[in-house]
Amino acid sequence: MNTLYKKSCLRLLDFCNHDIKYIIDVASFLKNAKKNNKENLYLKNKKIVLIFEKESTRTRCAFEVAAFDQGAHVTYLGPKSTHLGYKESIKDTARVLSKMYHGIQYRGHNHEVIETLAKHSTIPVWNGLTETFHPTQILADLLTMKESLSSKSLSNISCAYVGDTKNNIGLTLLEAASLVGLNLRLVSPIQFWPNAEFFLKCKSKARERNGDIICTESIEEGVKNVDFIYTDVWISMGEPRKQWTDRIKLLQSYQVNSSMLHLTNNKKTKVLHCLPALHDDNTIIGKEIMNNNNLNNGIEITNEIFESNSDIIFKQSENRLHTIKALMVTSLIENFSY
Template identity: 35%
Template sequence: MKKDLLKMEDLSKDELLDILNIADQLKYELKHGIKHHHLDGKTLGMIFEKSSTRTRVSFETGMYQLGGYPLFLSSNDLQIGRGEPIQDTARVLSRYLNAIMIRTFSQEEVESLAECSDIPIINGLTDDEHPCQVLADLMTIRESKNILDGLKVAYIGDGNNMSQSLLIGCLTSGMNISLAIPNNYMIKEDYINKGMQIAENNNLYFNIVNDPKEAAKDADVIITDVWASMGKEKEVNERIKAFKGYQVNAELMKLAKKDAIVLHCLPAHREEEITEEILEKHSDTIFEEAENRLHVQKAILVKLMK
């Protein structure tokens, strides 16, 4: 039976940790020149309806390092862009490829693709979810702190795909999370309800507040993201006003634990959601986080395709 990765909710704690452990091993092997061609002869189709730097380069490079072949498929080059139903595209590609990674707008499109495909589907980003990025974040946190269980994560910013996936991913992995989000930019109620359920079942806590200082207090990890995600560019000026006070800066960091780390999925808008000072102070961790996209996505590919 095939397995997909469409959202963080798809992973149990054991499955999540298994991906992180595989990623650690693949990272070690790459650093020590040990080849790991687990996917010899396999082909990954990569559908992009949203532009990308990190997602495309990391998946292409990762598939190559695993011995397989990555195939870039722009929506402009596919019949999807000319009105072919997603279910027909899924049936055709399932006969050519061994897996598909798709980066698009609608979560429903990804789930429709998975429903009609006979091969694994990986969500490379939608408006609702960004599971590959959150797995890279969890990998980076564990590298830095050596554990996940019991840590406190504070997310400061927009109720977007990152915050929704982080909420589920952090709680599933055994961490507590506090999110500071303006009222008019809140995460979806489904994610709040799911978070409450996971927290209650695992004796964890999460809360959503309006005050970033409240969220940041005693945090082990501070995470932020741009205030206007892809597709929200027309709202930039409005959002800059709404998110005033939601900046990760030196004053906010004083409230977190002294050894707290800062993560940002990038690209960052310096002096908006994060100051130049804090980004550069934590640049080693932030760019390790970016590198870990490569390793964790390779682990996902191995787990789903091998």
């Protein structure tokens, strides 16, 4: 029995431990089938609508290619393509789209928008990113960790997330750790720690899986002996430039660099990044920030560390495709089995 049929994915705590492991296993199966040109078209003639109030590269490409691989059709609605919440209510939009499509992807800002979409839709809704949670990214990260350390279960893997630990990646990693028992260290200045009540809820739940979660300002404590160090950009588009400068000053000592890797005392530690990464000055934003802050070797991660871990970082990116495909297949096909 497929318990994920018609189930939305707004955040990882929508699922149980078994659901997460099942999605990852299905993603592995579909990835292997694609690699060997033996992919079955489970979603043939299904219709998917992709709502992007916030632009994207990896999320859009992953959803579109996953749908095309499976024989589904997609409609892309960009930031200025709909009346969502402006001329037509979110509730009414959900009811309109439910009559035309089999599934809705939403990527935007306020998490309440996707909650309203899901509440009034009769079809599955998938979160491509909100300011609060990014479940499709973390599902890809869990698959990447599992592939990279096949000898360990997720509950035996340790990961340090370094930087702004209360952003959507940090909060979603907390939910993931609480479900699969991942040993998670959130490493940042205290003002970047997540909400205490939410943190303690996830920590308590993780203990049921023999996992542990800590917050620490100490880089040495946070990264010691970890299997993975994970970071993300420190800035968000649309924020005032002064806010970028203030945040970079506070986080500058938490840059992922060779000194941090040395503190792990583990030569096998791998570095993850969900991209885009400001590891050099080859982007307009990267060059602007580095010039304005007197930086010459990346921002949240040095170019050396980024390039030496590029294989696994771009595997993370590829795995967005396979985990998103698994989400769509398991939620749209009632009798799916593999």
